[in-house]
Amino acid sequence: MAIRAGDPHAPAVWLVDGSATFLGSGFYVGPGLVVTCAHVVHDRWPVTVHGALGAEEALSATLSPPRPAGPEKYYPAPDLAVLCTPARGGRPVAVLATEEAPLGTQLSAYGFTTATASPGVQPDSALLTVEGPSGTFVRLANGWIHKGLSGSMLLEPGSGHVVGVVKATEDDDAPVGGWMIPLGQLRGVVDVPPAPPSTPSRLVGGRRQWVERLYRIPELDGEQARHALVRWINEKLPVERGIRPRGDSHALLHLNEIVGACLDNLDPCAALGALVEAVRQLAGGHQAVAELTVLLNRSCGGGADDTA
Known part of the structure; x- marks a missing residue:
């Protein structure tokens, strides 16, 4: 069960009890801190955590609430548990968002x-x-x-x-x-640093414009070409700021993921600049490339020349 660096599964873990019975899933939110549902581990101690760096036994668990209130089918809210494991360096951890997901997301x-x-x-x-x-x-x-x-x-x-x-x-x-x-x-049950500040609205508001122009470029119709585009973008960014958009065989959805990953980057202007440069290498003669360059200049100032 190989999980590569950068895989969205990297912070995820799976849990078993003392008889090696599979219980459910969880994920690391910090060094030695695993979140799962309380109903997954209630009355199943000891618990072993299996993840990208191997398996280790949980040292303790805090359940919220500590136990079900009665015979109801579902464990009451918030139905969360925080497990403590040995704190090891280099472990992939998930980052919590700052806002709830809107309806329809x-x-x-x-x-x-x-x-x-x-x-x-x-x-x-x-x-x-x-x-x-x-x-x-x-x-x-x-x-x-x-x-x-x-x-x-x-x-x-x-x-x-x-x-x-x-x-x-x-x-x-x-x-x-x-x-x-x-x-x-x-x-309410985990105390971890918040996600980086959200992308400025002047960039978020242009997401559709970026995607529409990319979608017009025939060279980006193929899924392999779009994966190559992501690799080229990451070659131009520091390793810790590389983008990891979710792949999709549908061009429009995949491009939307790529643009979203650039806009949500810690340095969105650098990511968008890398995107424009990578697209220019792929399809420099297309009118949409020039339009993307204009968008970059309007959003971030400077950047590549207006005449791509």
Whole structure:
């Protein structure tokens, strides 16, 4: 189960109890701090955490609330647990967002299940849409939540920051849709630094313009060409500020992810500049390249010449 550096699964973990029974998913939010759902680990101690750097036994766990209130089917809010493990350097950690996910946002869940086409516990994912409040949780729709994804991180598009935690599927027999624990409840039980400041509105407001111009460039129709574009952008950025957009076979969706990752970068102007330079190398003669250069200059000032 190889997880590469930069893989969105990198902070994710899977949990087993003392009899090596698979319990569910979680993710690192800091050195030695793992978040999962309380119902995943309640009464299942000891718990072993399996992640990108191997396996280790959890040292302690704080459940919120400490136990179910009664015989209800679902564990009460916030249904979160924070596990402490040995603090090891170099471990990938997830970054929490600063704002809740708006209604209609498509979120990506990254965790582990036994429901893939490969044997045993394997990395798994789901694409889910925020539908709205549902009791003390938030309803998710239009996606599959397989058993084992409880406790998984839910990432917002573009930045890849965590905006919630998968709670449960709505139907044990047909894993479509379910619920998430929202960001506010998550921040109520973990004390970690906030995500970097959001991109200035003058850049965010131009996202559609960037995507529309990129979509007109025939050289970006192929998925491999778009992956090459991401590699070229990252070659021009410091390693710690490289972009990691989610891939997609649909050109428009993939380009939207690439632009979003640039806009949400710690240095969006540098990322957009690298994007324009990479596109110029790929399709320098296209009119859209000149228009992208103008957008760059208007958003960030300076940059490449207006006459691409």
